[in-house]
Amino acid sequence: xxxxxxxxxxxxxxxxxxxxxxxxxxxxxxxxxxxxxxxxxxxxxxxxxxxxxxxxxxxxxxxxxxxxxxxxxxxxxxxxxxxxxxxxxxxxxxxxxxxxxxxxxxxxxxxxxxxxxxxxxxxxxxxxxxxxxxxxxxxxxxxxxxxxxxxxxxxxxxxxxxxxxxxxxxxxxxxxxxxxxxxxxxxxxxxxxxxxxxxxxxxxxxxxxxxxxxxxxxxxxxxxxxxxxxxxxxxxxxxxxxxxxxxxxxxxxxxxxxxxxxxxxxxxxxxxxxxxxxxxxxxxxxxxxxxxxx
Numbered sequence: 299x300x301x302x303x304x305x306x307x308x309x310x311x312x313x314x315x316x317x318x319x320x321x322x323x324x325x326x327x328x329x330x331x332x333x334x335x336x337x338x339x340x341x342x343x344x345x346x347x348x349x350x351x352x353x354x355x356x357x358x359x360x361x362x363x364x365x366x367x368x369x370x371x372x373x374x375x376x377x378x379x380x381x382x383x384x385x386x387x388x389x390x391x392x393x394x395x396x397x398x399x400x401x402x403x404x405x406x407x408x409x410x411x412x413x414x415x416x417x418x419x420x421x422x423x424x425x426x427x428x429x430x431x432x433x434x435x436x437x438x439x440x441x442x443x444x445x446x447x448x449x450x451x452x453x454x455x456x457x458x459x460x461x462x463x464x465x466x467x468x469x470x471x472x473x474x475x476x477x478x479x480x481x482x483x484x485x486x487x488x489x490x491x492x493x494x495x496x497x498x499x500x501x502x503x504x505x506x507x508x509x510x511x512x513x514x515x516x517x518x519x520x521x522x523x524x525x526x527x528x529x530x531x532x533x534x535x536x537x538x539x540x541x542x543x544x545x546x547x548x549x550x551x552x553x554x555x556x557x558x559x560x561x562x563x564x565x566x567x568x569x570x571x572x573x574x575x576x577x578x579x580x581x582x583x584x585x586x587x588x589x590x591x592x
Contacts, residue, residue, distance in 0.1 A: 324373070329420065331413045338386040338417060339363050342425070343377045351381040351431035351591065352421060353584075354414065354455075356388075356440030358462075360396040363387045366437060369571040370580045379584065382427055386417060388439070393502075399436070399443035402468035404503035410443060415451050430592040435459035435482075435583050437568055438492060442466050442504075448481065449473035457481070457590045459583045462492055462566050465513055467506020473516075480554040481517040482586045484579060485510050486540070486564025514547070514558045521550035535575035540564040542576050557586055 324341050353376070357366040363385040367373070376383050388397040391406040400410045418432055434455050436444045441463015448458040449465075452475040459482035465473065485494040492498055496512070498505035507513055527546040540563035547556040559569075559582065567573025570580065 329417070331416055332409050334389055334408070334413075336387065336389070336413055336417075337363065338384055339367060340421070341367075341373045341376055341383040341385075343373075343380055343382075345377070345380045346382060346425075347380065348426040349428045351433065351587070352384065352418065352427040353381055353587065354384050354386065354418070354432070354434040356386065356399060356434065356436030356443050357397070358436070358438035358440050359388075359398050361437075362397060366440070369568055371571075372580050372584075375580055375584050379588070381431075382421070382425065384417065384421060386414060399439050399446075401439065401442035401446040401466045402472075402503065403442075403466055411446060411450055414443075414447060415454055418454055428592075431456055431587075433457050433459070433587045433590075435461065435587075436463060437461045438463055438566065441483075441492075442469075445469055445473075445481075448479050449475055452477040452479045455479065456592070457587055459586060460484070461568055461579055461583075462486065462489055464492055464494075464496075464498070464510055465507040467500055467503050470507040470513070475520065478521050478551050478554055479517075480521065480550075480556065480586070480590045481514075482557045482559075482583065483510060483514060484559040484561065484569065484582070486561040486567055486573065488563055489566045491566040510558070514545075514556055518547040518550070518556045521547075521554040521556060523547035523554070523556055524549040531576050533576060538563075538573065538575050540574045540576070542569070542574055553590075555586075555589065557582075 367385045388399045389408050391398050393405045400408045434444045441460030444458040445465045457480040461484045494510045496508040529544040531542040533541050545558045570578030
């Protein structure tokens with residue numbers, strides 16, 4: 299049995315969490331935040347120990363926690379590396395009836411910045427996960443939300459990784475992180491959902507950011523990166539009609555880096571799950587996060 303008592307605002311001394319069964323690896327929880335019942339899945343590998351990293355995985359628009367858990371296969375990477383994974387569920391916006399993350403968009407007033415920050419604090423207090431090694435990644439709308447957290451909660455999140463996402467129009471205009479934060483971005487040149495050239499429709503606040511290469515320069519400048527390393531991955535699967543190159547922007551403050559994966563011919567995909575098969579997006583994400591562990 300799991301009992302969760304939370305205030306509707308920030309974490310404080312008025313709440314208690316009781317988990318009387320620690321012998322689990324995957325479990326679903328609910329919590330109330332800001333008047334909404336929120337759901338999330340935790341994965342705790344058998345080799346988990348106190349002060350382990352925490353990786354937050356955010357699904358895309360109209361998707362859900364179970365989908366990204368399944369296709370990302372991040373649990374198997376956690377098994378090898380001992381970190382905890384959290385798969386939160388976005389809320390439904392009445393405007394479209396779809397699940398979403400409010401990455402400073404114009405389709406709801408849901409406080410997902412507060413919810414996800416609060417959720418991290420909840421997990422840290424219950425399971426003693428690291429306060430220095432909290433990472434967030436997401437696909438599409440989850441990638442948008444990852445950038446939002448990087449912009450507004452860089453005191454909590456150590457690094458962000460966006461797969462087929464970009465910055466929302468609001469975030470592009472207003473992002474000013476309190477701390478320098480490493481960024482990974484993966485984009486397909488044939489992505490029609492979130493075009494890499496910055497031509498996404500501005501309706502509901504989605505579009506507004508420029509070409510993804512300009513977004514990468516923005517984060518490179520924030521981190522004071524001064525050199526590029528380019529890696530061309532072997533085209534091991536000729537049937538996916540795409541190739542991958544990685545530009546690592548290096549030499550930044552605190553050894554921070556900005557990694558941009560260009561999937562030439564790729565679409566709105568999670569490489570390794572569908573689309574390009576030359577790389578595994580989840581493996582690359584953890585490689586990036588691991589490089590930035592404290």
